[in-house]
Amino acid sequence: GLSERTIWSLVFLSELENLMRDPNTRTGHCSDFMAITAEGEVVHGHNEDWSSAVAEFVYFMSYEPTAGADFRPVAGLVYPGTILGFANTWNDKGLYFTENSLFPRESRGYGLGMMFVQRRALDRASTLDELRDQVVVGGQALGYSLNCVSLREKRAMNIEVHEDASDVLTVETNVSHFNRYKHMQGIVEYDRPSTDHRQARADALPAARTNADVVARLSDTHDATYPIYRVNITMVSAVLDSATGKLVVWTNSRPATTAPTYTWDLLHWFDGSGVPSSDELLSGSDDSVADPEVGGSPGPVGFASLI
DSSP: OHHHHHHHHTTTHHHHHHHHTOGGOOOOOOEEEEEEEETEEEEEEEEEEHHHHHHOEEEEEEEETTTTTOOOOOOEOOOOOOOSSSSSSTTTTTTTEEEEEEOOOOSSSSSHHHHHHHHHHHHHSSSHHHHHHTTTOSSSSSEEEEEEETTTTTOOOOOOOTTEEEEEEOOEEEEESSSSSSSOOSBBOOOOHHHHHHHHHHHOOOOOSSHHHHHHHHHHHSSSSOOOOOTTTEEEEEEETTTTEEEEEEEESSGGGGGSEEEEEESSSTTSSOOOOOHHHHHHHOOOOTTTTTBBBOOOEEEEEEE
């Protein structure tokens, strides 16, 4: 098994990597697109990007508390040795978020860890404003971008945090976010060539306004050096649509050209009717196939349930 020290290091991985001042730890991570449709629905797309070295170890987890527990039902994507609240995560109130790693030149060697702040927020919040208030607390060690959706309220916002400061952007038409502060001013950051290329490509395209637009953006490979969809780096792609309450998930495959691995009803996830069969959870959809255009091998991200 892993030592306690190793587990704590994994939980504080982002904070520790930023303190290392090593450019090799900042190769570029996730991509997000949020759009408000003509009908007023929210569509949110996310590419979970890290490394092929960790791809086989990430998994989805669902926590359903027993009587007397001090946390609420929550589920999402988990990295090995960490807790829920760092990647795609949702609770029983229809709140959902994803994160973009950010890399300011200055960060603390002490303070609140982002995983704990974000997980606590979902445990305490029932509305988008309550989620915001829980996330923008001071005393944080590093910072991040959090892309938040309320399925029941049909609202979305992007929250940028750095140590004691924060800034909130309400999504009114569309927002894209990568691994650089966009609306919070005065943060000195490390060079981010991958983010700069992905943002430039997003800006060159028409604003996303539909589910299909968001899927296309997540799948874009136009920039050969720093594409938005990256083979062996993009581990999971997910699109959430408030019109249906469904989260559509692709694992290790390009969304525009492959069938999804999972389709889940988040509004009914915790009442049982939105949860797929155990066979699907363990093996993924039989429709997941390799992308003939960009290569790579699919293969579902695993699922575990703790009740």
